[in-house]
Amino acid sequence: MEEMTAKDYLAQVKHIKDRIAIMQEEIKTLKELSVSMGAMQQGEKVISSISGDKMADTICLIDEKMNTYASMIREFTLTRANVIISIQKVKNAEYAKLLYKKYCKLEHWEQIAIDMGYSYRYTLKMHGKALEEFRAVNGMK
Numbered sequence: 001m002e003e004m005t006a007k008d009y010l011a012q013v014k015h016i017k018d019r020i021a022i023m024q025e026e027i028k029t030l031k032e033l034s035v036s037m038g039a040m041q042q043g044e045k046v047i048s049s050i051s052g053d054k055m056a057d058t059i060c061l062i063d064e065k066m067n068t069y070a071s072m073i074r075e076f077t078l079t080r081a082n083v084i085i086s087i088q089k090v091k092n093a094e095y096a097k098l099l100y101k102k103y104c105k106l107e108h109w110e111q112i113a114i115d116m117g118y119s120y121r122y123t124l125k126m127h128g129k130a131l132e133e134f135r136a137v138n139g140m141k
Contacts, residue, residue, distance in 0.1 A: 006135040010103040013083055016076045017106065023069045027062060034058045080104060089137040095130035102127065 034055065084104055090096040098116065101107045107115075113123040135141065 003141055006131050006138065006140045009086070009138075009140065010083060010099065010134070013076070013080050013103055014106055016072065016079055020069070020072050020076060023065060023072060027065045027069060030058060030062045030065060034062065086138050087134070090130065090133050091137070092130070092133060094126065095133050098123070098126055098130050099134060 084100065087096050087099045087104070090099065094116070098112060101112045101115065102109075109123055109127075110120060113120045116123065118126065
C-alpha cells in the first residue's frame with residue numbers, strides 16, 4: 001500500500017465526518033420509516049397483517065446502524081486527536097493554527113483568511129508552506 005501524503009493524512013478528519021453525516025441521515029430515515037410502519041400497522045386491520053417481522057427487522061437494522069455510528073464516532077475522535085498531535089509538532093505557530101483550522105475545525109479558506117488577518121491568496125500560499133513543515137516534522141511525503 002502506498003504511503004499516505006500529508007494532505008491525505010490531514011483530510012482523514014473530514015472524510016470520517018462526512019461518513020458520519022451520511023450514517024446520521026440513514027438512521028434518521030430508518031427511524032422515520034419505522035414510525036410510519038407502526039402507524040400503518042395500527043391504522044388498519046388489513047395492513048396489520050404485514051408481519052411484525054418487518055418492524056423487528058427495521059428495529060434490528062436501526063440498532064446495527066447505531067452500533068456502526070458509535071464506532072465511527074470513536075474512529076473520528078481518535079483520528080482527530082492523532083491529527084492534532086501531528087499538527088502540534090509544527091514549530092511555526094501560524095502554520096499550526098492554519099492547519100488546525102482547516103483540517104480539525106474544517107473551516108473554509110475564506111473564514112481562515114479573515115480570522116488570521118491575511119488575504120485569501122496569502123492564506124493559500126501559507127498553507128503550502130505549512131504542509132511542507134508538517135511533512136518534514138512528521139516524516140511524510
